[in-house]
Amino acid sequence: MTWKQVFTSSVGKKLVMAFTGIFLILFLIVHAGLNACIWANDGGEMFNKGAHFMGANVVPRILEIGLFVGLILHIVQGLMLELDNRKKRSVGYAVAYSDGSKWYSRSMGILGTLILLFLVLHLSDFWFPNRAHQNFVLGEEIDLYAKMKETFSVLWVVIVYVLGCLSLGYHLAHGFQSAFRTVGVHNRKYNLMLVSLGLGFSIVVTLAFAMMPLSFYFGWIN
Amino acid sequence: MEHYNMNLTVKVWRQKNSREKGGFQSYPVKDISSEMSFLEMIDVLNEQLIRDGEDPIAFDHDCREGICGMCSMYINGKPHGAWKANTTCQLHMRAFKDGETITVEPWRAGAFPVIKDLMVDRSAFDRIIQAGGYISVNTGNAVDGNSLPINKDKADASFAAAMCIGCGACVAACKNSSAMLFLSAKVSHLALLPQGEPERKSRVINMVAQMDKEGFGACTNTGACEATCPKEISISNIARLNQEYLVASLTSDK
Ligand code: HEM
Ligand code: SF4
Numbered sequence: 443m444t445w446k447q448v449f450t451s452s453v454g455k456k457l458v459m460a461f462t463g464i465f466l467i468l469f470l471i472v473h474a475g476l477n478a479c480i481w482a483n484d485g486g487e488m489f490n491k492g493a494h495f496m497g498a499n500v501v502p503r504i505l506e507i508g509l510f511v512g513l514i515l516h517i518v519q520g521l522m523l524e525l526d527n528r529k530k531r532s533v534g535y536a537v538a539y540s541d542g543s544k545w546y547s548r549s550m551g552i553l554g555t556l557i558l559l560f561l562v563l564h565l566s567d568f569w570f571p572n573r574a575h576q577n578f579v580l581g582e583e584i585d586l587y588a589k590m591k592e593t594f595s596v597l598w599v600v601i602v603y604v605l606g607c608l609s610l611g612y613h614l615a616h617g618f619q620s621a622f623r624t625v626g627v628h629n630r631k632y633n634l635m636l637v638s639l640g641l642g643f644s645i646v647v648t649l650a651f652a653m654m655p656l657s658f659y660f661g662w663i664n
Numbered sequence: 665m666e667h668y669n670m671n672l673t674v675k676v677w678r679q680k681n682s683r684e685k686g687g688f689q690s691y692p693v694k695d696i697s698s699e700m701s702f703l704e705m706i707d708v709l710n711e712q713l714i715r716d717g718e719d720p721i722a723f724d725h726d727c728r729e730g731i732c733g734m735c736s737m738y739i740n741g742k743p744h745g746a747w748k749a750n751t752t753c754q755l756h757m758r759a760f761k762d763g764e765t766i767t768v769e770p771w772r773a774g775a776f777p778v779i780k781d782l783m784v785d786r787s788a789f790d791r792i793i794q795a796g797g798y799i800s801v802n803t804g805n806a807v808d809g810n811s812l813p814i815n816k817d818k819a820d821a822s823f824a825a826a827m828c829i830g831c832g833a834c835v836a837a838c839k840n841s842s843a844m845l846f847l848s849a850k851v852s853h854l855a856l857l858p859q860g861e862p863e864r865k866s867r868v869i870n871m872v873a874q875m876d877k878e879g880f881g882a883c884t885n886t887g888a889c890e891a892t893c894p895k896e897i898s899i900s901n902i903a904r905l906n907q908e909y910l911v912a913s914l915t916s917d918k
């Protein structure tokens with residue numbers, strides 16, 4: 443089987459979704475962990491150190507390119523799969539069927555699109571101004587903690603961020619376990635574990651991210 | 665269980681052939697016994713239609729004992745009706761109440777075009793099986809059944825996958841019209857046994873290729889298929905298929 447055959451087959455396309463999805467999950471762990479430094483309550487000192495390490499060093503900046511490639515692959519492949527799947531039933535049912543599946547497992551394309559819209563806002567809030575300030579090389583960065591404080595003083599921004607986190611949470615509630623099924627994990631002992639691990643991970647990640655804008659808005663940190 | 669008779673309205677999809685547009689038509693049926701099967705109820709309705717000089721409703725059926733996979737019908741929003749682990753031919757009228765309106769639709773999927781009324785063309789499944797759902801055996805005397813030791817767990821898992829009757833309910837239930845539960849059952853029952861070993865890699869590669877060619881969608885692991893399957897084929901078979909495919913794609917020669 444040639445690589446072309448693999449990556450143009452339905453199972454191969456799903457493998458791309460799963461591997462990029464797992465890669466994005468790993469990124470989320472790093473991202474959430476680093477951002478949690480805002481709760482050190484030290485006026486952002488620890489957080490800015492961490493952010494500086496990610497922004498001003500060659501290795502994380504190379505990894506960042508990988509992150510964008512993975513993200514774009516995931517988005518393009520995901521939207522194409524979603525559109526393609528929708529074309530497979532031209533005449534729909536009069537009475538809809540919904541047994542055995544959760545609403546969020548049936549809404550991965552919509553949830554993904556919501557995340558994408560959120561990402562446009564999110565990147566233009568932090569990533570873009572910071573990299574522009576660096577002239578897109580390894581230059582001087584802006585004070586990201588102060589930037590967060592300023593961004594999250596506006597109510598509608600906080601609401602959009604919380605909704606974005608919720609979309610991500612539901613996307614992961616199905617995506618986490620689905621990705622492992624897609625790469626072939628079928629042993630019953632792991633399946634049960636992956637379902638609970640996936641739900642737990644989605645809840646923790648959603649809460650952690652959603653608490654950040656809320657903490658600034660309500661002044662829980664200085 | 666108490667036996668009772670009921671009057672019903674059957675709202676059924678009528679379509680002359682694959683080219684013409686279809687639509688719903690409602691028919692009243694009277695004195696239906698709670699002990700009839702769903703197909704017997706349709707038989708009664710068809711005799712009524714023939715008496716009235718109308719075209720009877722075309723539908724697929726064969727064994728009428730839940731083993732052949734010919735019957736289909738999407739009844740009140742569920743493939744094979746509301747009973748779990750059950751086929752339409754084994755759905756009995758006691759599942760319904762007097763005065764009810766029952767909506768009956770054909771399987772809906774681009775890969776299963778309507779032939780007439782409730783009958784759809786499922787030959788795509790036959791072509792998927794032809795692409796790799798076989799094993800090679802030497803001619804001559806049959807080998808002794810016990811000459812190949814097979815682990816009991818594997819034999820059981822293989823047998824559970826081999827239960828698939830190829831009815832297509834999984835496709836009908838899936839939001840993506842994916843045939844992955846069917847395909848995974850067909851790949852798994854051979855992949856688990858030593859007899860399936862010689863064609864192990866080519867089987868999964870060729871069957872997936874044929875499935876894609878037939879126009880089924882890509883699986884997103886929602887679980888709708890498993891919930892509707894009359895033979896309770898486990899969705900874990902899909903993950904096994906994915907593993908078979910991943911290994912075959914990484915280790916094939918070309
Ligand atoms: C950090 C962000 C994201 C993470 C961590 C993530 C994670 C995942 C995971 C783990 C899967 C499951 C893969 C599988 O079933 O094999 C998945 C599927 C999917 N994702 Fe994402 N995703 C993210 C962002 C997005 C975005 C921005 C979009 C689209 C605009 C998107 C669209 C989809 C679609 C359409 C699927 C396919 C559903 C399926 O195959 O079950 N995702 N995602
Ligand atoms: S997997 Fe189940 S629903 Fe699908 S064809 Fe086989 S028996 Fe029918």
Ligand code: FES
Pocket residue numbers: 724725726727728729730731732733734735751752753754
């Ligand atoms: S007619 Fe054979 S399974 Fe229903």
